[in-house]
Amino acid sequence: MTTGARIATLLSPRRLGWTALATFSVLVLIFLLLPIAVVVIEAFNSSELMTFPPPGLSLRWFGAFFADDQFMRALWVSLKLGVISAAISTAVGTAAGLGLARRAAGSAFIQTSLMAPLYVPRVLIGLSLLLAFAWLNLSGDLWGLILGHVLITMPYATRTAVVGLRAVDPSVEEAARMLGADRWQTFRLVTLPIIRSAVLSGFIFALIISFSDIYLALFISGPQTVTLPLRLFTFMEWDQSPLVAAASTVQIALILGVILLTGRLFGATSPGRAE
Amino acid sequence: MSARLLRTGGPGFLLLPGLLVVGVMLAAPLCLMLALSFQEFVPGQITNGALTIGNYVRLLGDLFYLQVMLETVELGLVVTALALVLGYPLAFFLARTRSRLRAFLTYLIFVPMMISLVIRAYGWMVLLGYKGLLNSVLLSLGLIDTPLRLLNSAHAVVLGLVEVLLPFMVVPVMSALRDIQPSVEEAARALGATPRQTFLKVTLPLSVPGVISGSLMVFSLSITAYALPALLGGAKVKMISAIAYDAMLVSYNWPFGSAVGIAMVVVTTALIYGYLRLTPEKNGHP
Numbered sequence: 001m002t003t004g005a006r007i008a009t010l011l012s013p014r015r016l017g018w019t020a021l022a023t024f025s026v027l028v029l030i031f032l033l034l035p036i037a038v039v040v041i042e043a044f045n046s047s048e049l050m051t052f053p054p055p056g057l058s059l060r061w062f063g064a065f066f067a068d069d070q071f072m073r074a075l076w077v078s079l080k081l082g083v084i085s086a087a088i089s090t091a092v093g094t095a096a097g098l099g100l101a102r103r104a105a106g107s108a109f110i111q112t113s114l115m116a117p118l119y120v121p122r123v124l125i126g127l128s129l130l131l132a133f134a135w136l137n138l139s140g141d142l143w144g145l146i147l148g149h150v151l152i153t154m155p156y157a158t159r160t161a162v163v164g165l166r167a168v169d170p171s172v173e174e175a176a177r178m179l180g181a182d183r184w185q186t187f188r189l190v191t192l193p194i195i196r197s198a199v200l201s202g203f204i205f206a207l208i209i210s211f212s213d214i215y216l217a218l219f220i221s222g223p224q225t226v227t228l229p230l231r232l233f234t235f236m237e238w239d240q241s242p243l244v245a246a247a248s249t250v251q252i253a254l255i256l257g258v259i260l261l262t263g264r265l266f267g268a269t270s271p272g273r274a275e
Numbered sequence: 276m277s278a279r280l281l282r283t284g285g286p287g288f289l290l291l292p293g294l295l296v297v298g299v300m301l302a303a304p305l306c307l308m309l310a311l312s313f314q315e316f317v318p319g320q321i322t323n324g325a326l327t328i329g330n331y332v333r334l335l336g337d338l339f340y341l342q343v344m345l346e347t348v349e350l351g352l353v354v355t356a357l358a359l360v361l362g363y364p365l366a367f368f369l370a371r372t373r374s375r376l377r378a379f380l381t382y383l384i385f386v387p388m389m390i391s392l393v394i395r396a397y398g399w400m401v402l403l404g405y406k407g408l409l410n411s412v413l414l415s416l417g418l419i420d421t422p423l424r425l426l427n428s429a430h431a432v433v434l435g436l437v438e439v440l441l442p443f444m445v446v447p448v449m450s451a452l453r454d455i456q457p458s459v460e461e462a463a464r465a466l467g468a469t470p471r472q473t474f475l476k477v478t479l480p481l482s483v484p485g486v487i488s489g490s491l492m493v494f495s496l497s498i499t500a501y502a503l504p505a506l507l508g509g510a511k512v513k514m515i516s517a518i519a520y521d522a523m524l525v526s527y528n529w530p531f532g533s534a535v536g537i538a539m540v541v542v543t544t545a546l547i548y549g550y551l552r553l554t555p556e557k558n559g560h561p
Contacts, residue, residue, distance in 0.1 A: 017470075025368035028361045029383050032441055035398025036390055038408060042401050051406040092292045099289030112551070114293050117301055119547045120540075121499035123516045127536045128304035130523060131311060151300040154293060212391035214502045219523075229391045236393070236506060240400055248394040255389055 040252065042245035050240045061246035071247055074231035078211055081142070081227060085149035086206035090157045092150065093206075094199055097161025098187070118155045125152065126219030133220055140222015148220055149210040156209060157202035164198020165191075204262055208255055305540065312533035321529050330534035340518065347515045350429065351498040354436045355444075358493045359486065361437065362444035366485075369445070370452035381449075384442045392439050396506040399435045400426060427509030435507045436497050443496060444489040447554060451485025452478070488553040495546040499539055515539060 010019045038052060045051065046058035065071055096114055100107065117125065129148050130139075138144040168191055176186040192199070217230035226234075228251060236244050312330055314322040334340050369381050387395065402408045403425040410422040425431060455478060463473040501516035508514075515535065522532030 021364055021368050022372070025365045025380075028365045028441070029380065031361070032387055032438060033383065035395045035402060035438060036387060037398075038401045039394055039398045049406065050401060050404055052401050052404070052408040052411060092296060095289040096293030099287065099293075102289075110290060110294070113297050114290075116297055119551070120301065120305075121496065121543055123499050123501045123519070124305070124536055124540055124543070125301065127519055127523060127532065128308045129300065131307050131529060131533065132300075132304035134529075135307060147296075147300055151296055154296060158293065208389050212389065212394075214391060214393050218502065218520075229393045232391075232393045232397070233502065233506070236397060236400075240397070240404070244397050245401070248391075248397055251394065252390055259389070 036252065039245050039248050042242050043249035045242040045245065048241070050242060050245075054242075061242045062250070064243050065246040065250060068243075070226075071228070071231060074226050074228045075250070077142070077225055078228040081145055081149060081225075082207045082210040085146045085153060085210050086157075086203050088146070089150045089154040089206045090199060090203040093154045093157025093159075093202055094161040094195075096154070096158045097165060098191075100158070101162055101165040114158055115155045117151050122152070122213070122215035126215045129216065130219040139220070140225055142225050144220055145216065145225050145227075148216045149213065152213065152216065153206035153209045156205035157199075160198045160202035160205060161195065164195035164201075167198075168194050200262060204258060207258065211251070211255060308533045308536050308540075311530050312537045314530045314533075316528050316530045318527075321527070330531045331538075333531065334534050334538060343513050343518055344515055346513070347498050350433065350436075350512075350514065351494045353433055354440065354497040355490050355494045357433065357437045358441050358444040359490060362441050362489065363448055363486065366445045366448035367452060370449050384445055387439070388442055392503055393506070395439060396435060396503055399431060399438070399507055403431055403434075426507060427511050429508065429512050431507040432504045432512050435503045436500060439503060440493045440496055443492045447489040447492070448482060448485040451482045455481045484553045488550045491546045491550040491553075495543045495550070499543060 009015060042050065042052060042054065043061060044057045044059065045054035046056035046060065047054060100111060100114070125148070129144070133139045133141070133144045172194075173186050173190055176190045177183075181189065212229060213227070214229040214233055217225075217227040218233070221227060221230050228247070232244060232247055311322070313326050313328065315325040315327045315329065317323045365384075369377065369384075372380075374380070400407070404410070405422050405424065405426075407425075409425065410419075413419045414422065459481070460473055460477055463477045464470075468476065498514075499516055500514065501520060504512050504514050505517065516539070519532050519535040519539070522528045522535060
């Protein structure tokens with residue numbers, strides 16, 4: 001079909017409504033992605049101040065970012081926090097997923113409890129943890145922040161484990177048990193290899209959620225535990241130079257890198273969590 | 276986890292670590308917040324242990340706080356309505372298109388969710404800033420002579436929140452639309468309904484649960500937003516979270532901050548309860 005004929009078909013009365021809908025949908029998707037796209041472009045700005053479009057291109061702001069002690073320390077805190085809390089929450093979440101999948105129906109309360117961190121607004125989790133940590137004299141402690149991130153990332157790990165376990169045929173596990181394997185051996189030698197990919201997805205999910213969190217950091221970070229998003233937040237309030245864009249672009253690159261390296265994508269039915 | 280415990284404990288044991296995390300890190304701190312909200316504030320020492328309902332009386336009796344709550348709800352309603360207007364057509368398109376790009380386009384909705392909202396707030400600064408994209412475009416088109424001041428306004432906050440929360444509307448609506456059996460729509464068409472009638476009388480009513488659960492989620496997340504309004508609204512936009520934040524971290528009036536927090540817990544719990552009731556298993560629960 002020639003381009004002209006194709007356009008004629010798209011604009012025919014029968015298709016016109018659908019064409020309008022498709023166009024509108026693409027515009028909404030652009031609206032959704034534009035703020036991220038302009039940040040990446042702005043990071044290569046050569047000028048002193050935030051301007052868009054950039055008058056020239058340079059890598060100076062990446063240089064400035066990697067030379068900034070405070071940003072580097074924040075990046076390190078975020079990486080440490082992300083990996084440790086994602087590892088813990090994957091272990092805890094996988095165990096919970098196994099427990100849920102191997103239980104009879106009627107555990108709705110337990111399910112809702114395990115998923116509750118998804119539904120309680122982050123700002124309230126932050127506020128209440130601020131009080132609790134002050135009470136326990138744990139304010140500003142890295143382990144407090146790690147436990148907080150375990151709380152908010154665990155539901156993702158639990159859910160991916162449950163989804164992965166749906167693919168496990170119970171008769172395979174029963175066969176292993178009948179052949180004399182105990183529960184731990186059955187899990188390690190039979191179940192885990194089957195759900196390995198789901199467990200890894202859960203870990204990546206948890207890592208990304210931890211890496212992008214701002215609310216918990218706002219309330220329970222101390223001077224020694226400033227995360228990259230928190231550093232960006234406080235920096236941005238008084239300086240909106242392209243340095244913020246460069247730092248943001250490094251964070252975006254890290255997240256996309258992890259996703260591409262592991263080939264893990266966000267599940268299509270996840271509500272996720274942003275604001 | 277130890278092999279012996281796993282052998283003897285049974286599946287119930289596996290749930291314990293997760294429930295412990297939720298109990299210690301979520302339930303207990305919220306209880307502490309509830310307890311503190313009924314305490315009297317004493318500058319310098321937080322509380323003297325005396326019980327009072329004064330914090331709630333102050334929150335609900337002061338015109339300033341009522342005004343903030345009213346504006347927060349108003350903003351939440353505007354954000355929810357806009358998310359619905361933008362999100363429903365997109366969800367409908369993604370649920371019905373036969374394009375090869377469908378999986379890719381659906382994936383694009385999840386990409387922004389992986390990026391910190393601090394970064395996306397900066398994106399809005401680049402778009403709406405004094406020397407930002409929008410001003411550049413308007414200037415070069417000759418529509419304005421001097422750049423507009425678009426940031427630090429309620430409009431900027433609404434735009435940012437709609438962008439950040441849009442996926443929370445699109446996903447439940449899309450899955451509600453996908454769950455509609457094609458035969459139902461085909462039957463309507465076979466009985467002589469026009470595409471328009473089929474949509475209005477069959478498809479739209481069947482997608483209402485998705486619309487309601489998406490709206491409840493977006494509304495609940497927008498009335499509890501703090502970071503985005505702080506960055507894009509500046510001093511102009513005061514939302515209820517900011518009152519709690521200031522009470523906690525600026526004036527150290529923790530009992531009052533706790534009362535504000537508990538009020539938010541009550542409202543969002545009601546909204547989320549509705550959301551969970553309306554959302555099928557695969558969205559809400561594992």
